[in-house]
Amino acid sequence: xxxxxxxxxPAVRPDWYPDPTxxxxxxxxxxxxxxxxxxxxxxxxxxxxxxxxxxxxPGPGGGSPAGNGIAVAALTCGILSLAFGWMPVLFVVGALxxxxxxxxxxxxxxxxxxxxxxxxxxxxxxxxxAGVAMAVAGLVFTIALFRALxxxxxxxxxxxxxxxxxxxxxxxxxxxxxxxxxDVRAGFTVVVTVERPGSGLTVATVRRPVERVAAGATAEWSxxxxxxxxxxxxxxxxxxxxxxxxxxxxxxxxxxx
Numbered sequence: 001x002x003x004x005x006x007x008x009x010p011a012v013r014p015d016w017y018p019d020p021t022x023x024x025x026x027x028x029x030x031x032x033x034x035x036x037x038x039x040x041x042x043x044x045x046x047x048x049x050x051x052x053x054x055x056x057x058p059g060p061g062g063g064s065p066a067g068n069g070i071a072v073a074a075l076t077c078g079i080l081s082l083a084f085g086w087m088p089v090l091f092v093v094g095a096l097x098x099x100x101x102x103x104x105x106x107x108x109x110x111x112x113x114x115x116x117x118x119x120x121x122x123x124x125x126x127x128x129x130a131g132v133a134m135a136v137a138g139l140v141f142t143i144a145l146f147r148a149l150x151x152x153x154x155x156x157x158x159x160x161x162x163x164x165x166x167x168x169x170x171x172x173x174x175x176x177x178x179x180x181x182x183d184v185r186a187g188f189t190v191v192v193t194v195e196r197p198g199s200g201l202t203v204a205t206v207r208r209p210v211e212r213v214a215a216g217a218t219a220e221w222s223x224x225x226x227x228x229x230x231x232x233x234x235x236x237x238x239x240x241x242x243x244x245x246x247x248x249x250x251x252x253x254x255x256x257x
Contacts, residue, residue, distance in 0.1 A: 018114040021049060022068065025114060068117040071108030074124025077101035081131025084138075088145050091138025098135055101128025148250035152189075155247035156182030160190060165240035167227065174206045174240060175222040180213040187211045187248035190221055193241040203228065203238055209248060 012031055016039065019027040024038040024047060036048040078101035085094030105125025112118035157180075164175035172194055180186055192206040206223040213219045227235055 020115065022111070022115045023047065068108055068111050068115045068121070070104050071112060071117040071121035071124060074101050074104035074108050075120050075127065076124075077104060078124045078127025078131055082127060082134055085131050085134030086138045086141065088138065088142040091135045091142060094131055094138060095135035098128045098131030101125070101131060104128075145250065148248075151187075151247040152250055153247065155188055155245055156180055156184065156186040158182070158188060158245055160188075160243050160245050162192060162240050162243055164222075165192075165194065165238060167236050167238055171224050171226050172204050172206075172238060173222070173224050175220070176243065177218050177220050178210050178213065178245070179218040180215055183215050185212055185214050188213065189246045189249055191244045191246070192223075194238050195241060196235065197237055197239050203235070206240075211248065 012029060014029060014031040016026040017029050019025060019038060020034065021027070024045065025040040026038065027047075027049070028035045028037040034049045036046050038045050038047045077097045081094045081098035081101055083094070084090045085098065087094070101124050105121050105123075105128055108121030108124060109118060112121050159179040159181060160176060161178075162174065162176040164173055166173050174192055174194060176190065176192075178188055178190060180188075188210045190206070190208050190210060193202055194204040194206060195202055204225060204227075208221045208223050210219050210221050
């Protein structure tokens, strides 16, 4: 007959600890596993733990980090708010995520006293506050972008003319003038299509910024570029279509051409 040995010593001291499931304030640990005895606000209940994954010693901070999912949500929302906050128009999404990150971070910090993951909650709160600032920057960027697009699509009143459209030494030469007939100093962009005479085939597209033209003033502009390889030795004359004028290109970006 085998004599049973002494019972195993408790892994931890039997006592009430913060509930690792996060469903109650405290849960009783008998020294080996969590029990179904729980308490919230001084009232005791019976709530069996759903599994035995929390049967060991209470984790750091008095509970299991799995019970503070709102802290993880705070950090996730904070990171996404930084990703979207600077983008034009999408800054609205970034601002909403930033507010959620701040709210979730505050709630998560309070809950971390019982179930842990204070670091996640704190990081979510910090990134949420940064996300709010990023969303403000995104709002400013959006306003600046829409104003730039409006200036581009609706230039000041003007008169533009092409004074030279020719081939010189194997190069296309286009020159002209632009008069600002508006009431304020403004910038413009002149676009001219250079074509083969009689065929309508495009040889080059002239795009030249004309910057800071005072009200009532006339500015000169010019463009020179080598002819394409197929035309370099055969083309001696070109024609220019009527020029088109827009406002200054947004943020000074000049496309090739």
